[in-house]
Amino acid sequence: xxxxxxxxxxxxxxxxxxxxxxxxxxxxxxxxxxxxxxxxxxxxxxxxxxxxxxxxxxxxxxxxxxxxxxxxxxxxxxxxxxxxxxxxxxxxxxxxxxxxxxxxxxxxxxxxxxxxxx
Amino acid sequence: xxxxxxxxxxxxxxxxxxxxxxxxxxxxxxxxxxxxxxxxxxxxxxxxxxxxxxxxxxxxxxxxxxxxxxxxxxxxxxxxxxxxxxxxxxxxxxxxxxxxxxxxxxxxxx
Numbered sequence: 001x002x003x004x005x006x007x008x009x010x011x012x013x014x015x016x017x018x019x020x021x022x023x024x025x026x027x028x029x030x031x032x033x034x035x036x037x038x039x040x041x042x043x044x045x046x047x048x049x050x051x052x053x054x055x056x057x058x059x060x061x062x063x064x065x066x067x068x069x070x071x072x073x074x075x076x077x078x079x080x081x082x083x084x085x086x087x088x089x090x091x092x093x094x095x096x097x098x099x100x101x102x103x104x105x106x107x108x109x110x111x112x113x114x115x116x117x118x
Numbered sequence: 119x120x121x122x123x124x125x126x127x128x129x130x131x132x133x134x135x136x137x138x139x140x141x142x143x144x145x146x147x148x149x150x151x152x153x154x155x156x157x158x159x160x161x162x163x164x165x166x167x168x169x170x171x172x173x174x175x176x177x178x179x180x181x182x183x184x185x186x187x188x189x190x191x192x193x194x195x196x197x198x199x200x201x202x203x204x205x206x207x208x209x210x211x212x213x214x215x216x217x218x219x220x221x222x223x224x225x226x227x228x
Contacts, residue, residue, distance in 0.1 A: 035217070037164075044121070045156070045164065045207050047217040058215050061119075094163060103209045103217040104154050104169035111163060 002026030002107060004095050009112030016085050016116070022078040022095030022109060030073045033098035035105060036080050038091035038114075048093070049080065050102065063089075085116045122147065122208055122220035129226040135196040138223045140208030141189060146218055148189035152211035155184060155193045158222075159204045167206075168193060195225070203227045 008020040020036075036048040049059045049069040057069045068081040078095050092113050096105035123141040130136040140147065140155075147153055151171045156164035166175050168184035171191060181196045191210070195202055208220040 037219075044205075044222040045158075045209075045219045047209070047219055050215055050217065060216070096164075099175075100169055100173070101152055102211050102215065103152065104166065105156075105164075106166045106169075106175055108163035108165075 004097065004107055004109035006093065006095055006109040006112040009093065009114045011115045011117065012085055013118050014085060014087055014116055017081070017083045018085065018114060020080040020082065020093055020095075020112060020114070022080075024076045024078065024097070027097070027107075028073075029071050029076050029078055029097075033102060034071070034078050035096050035098065035103070036069060036078075037094045037096055037105075037108075038089075039094070039111075040088075040091040043091075046091070047103070051078070082114070085114075087116050090114060090116045119146070119212060119216065119218055122210060122218055124206075124208060124220040124223045126221075127224045127226065129228055130195075130198045131228045132198050132200065134198050135194060136198060136225065138193045138195075138206055138208075138225070140191040140193070140210075140220045142191075142210055142212075142218070143189055146189075146210040146212035147186065147191050149213070150211045151186065153184070153186060153191040154209045155182075155191075156207045156209065157202075157204045158207065164207065198227050200227050 097107040
């Protein structure tokens with residue numbers, strides 16, 4: 001079955017770190033571009049990061065320098081390392097698979113909730 | 119960069135057509151034919167409805183169509199059905215590479 005499953009969310013204090021994982025099945029993550037997209041409670045979607053098949057990554061200004069996107073080709077898994085977390089990073093984090101040209105995401109995971117609070 | 123501008127809400131009766139606008143700038147919507155639209159039912163993951171301005175993924179109803187003029191992209195839903203009620207988001211490529219989402223539009227089927 002073709003799917004994405006996120007994990008690693010939870011409650012963390014401001015200034016803390018968390019690593020999210022996105023396990024893919026039914027396709028190979030390294031053969032397309034992938035993104036992390038987040039959604040704060042009751043708010044809209046916000047793009048977080050993009051990783052191309054080449055491995056090149058780019059992050060939104062709001063997380064640049066704090067978040068890092070990577071992938072494990074053998075494990076077919078996407079990661080989001082989040083450091084120096086802020087309360088405004090509280091959101092459901094989705095990973096999404098790209099098709100055609102960006103920003104065309106045809107497969108999404110169910111998301112994992114990250115809560116940053118003291 | 120600021121979010122793309124969408125109306126907060128639109129509504130229509132079953133069978134009618136509605137259009138949701140998505141306004142950006144000459145740096146994003148106006149500069150690339152790379153706009154996608156997503157449907158999101160509350161509590162669920164987004165679903166791709168339109169990509170590259172006008173293209174429809176396999177399995178998406180032909181009642182959904184996309185277009186663009188200048189800095190504004192649009193999503194039209196024809197023959198409204200109760201199941202179309204959801205939040206809709208546009209997303210544009212903005213170079214660098216950077217992606218920008220719209221603020222979202224709540225579609226209500228009366």
